[in-house]
Structures are given as structure tokens and as C-alpha cells.
Amino acid sequence: MNGGNINVGIPGAAKSTEIKGTEFGLKTYPNPFDDHVYFDLQLTKDSKVRLEIFNIDGSKLATIYDDVVIGYDHYQFEYSPENVSAGKLVYHMIVDGQLMFTGKLIHY
Numbered sequence: 001m002n003g004g005n006i007n008v009g010i011p012g013a014a015k016s017t018e019i020k021g022t023e024f025g026l027k028t029y030p031n032p033f034d035d036h037v038y039f040d041l042q043l044t045k046d047s048k049v050r051l052e053i054f055n056i057d058g059s060k061l062a063t064i065y066d067d068v069v070i071g072y073d074h075y076q077f078e079y080s081p082e083n084v085s086a087g088k089l090v091y092h093m094i095v096d097g098q099l100m101f102t103g104k105l106i107h108y
Helices: none
Strands: 004-009 017-019 022-029 037-042 047-055 060-069 075-081 087-095 098-107
Touching: 022 098, 037 047, 047 075, 060 075
Parallel strands: none
Antiparallel strands: 004 075, 017 022, 022 037, 037 075, 047 060, 047 087, 087 098
16 A cells, blocks of 8 residues: 655644643644645653544555654654545544544645
8 A cells, every 4th residue: 555655753842732831732734735744743751652544435544653752752743645636634643542633634
């Protein structure tokens, strides 16, 4: 299966929930997107994380990340779809075995 290219880095800040002046959670941008979308992540504790992309029919296109993240570190993941039709996509982030973040992406 060829769902796209994936890059992983540890720069910028993640946004979702603010705790004591520091933002924690998952931020996706830009949305809608054309050639790539970024996921910024920061969690408050070391956790096993899996980030996956699905088409609107529920077929998995890619696993962007499936490993441990270190608490308070910033992570950035980039997804560049290849041979994926324009339309709605869905992402799921599972943290320590529980679905913690889900959202829709629009790929044009």
C-alpha cells in the first residue's frame, strides 16, 4: 500500500489543552491541505503513541508514528499523501492503548 510520505521531527509547540501556561495535545495544520499536513504533539508524560490516517471509507492509508514519545518534548510529524484521491481523511491518535485524538482532514 502506498499512502504517502512521512517525516518525523521534534520542533514547534503543540496546541490543544493548556496546562499551567504550557500547551499540550495535538495540533494539525494546514487544514484543508494540498501536498502535506503537519501534526504537532506534546504530552505531559512518556506514552506509547500511534498516529494513523484513514480514508472516509475507513481504510487505513498510513501509520505516521508508532513508538514512544517522551513527556514534555515537542514532536512534529509530516504526512504527504501519494496516490490518494482528494477528499476527506480521518486521523486517529491512540495514546497508551486509548483513542485520545481524532479529527477530519480535507485533502484537495
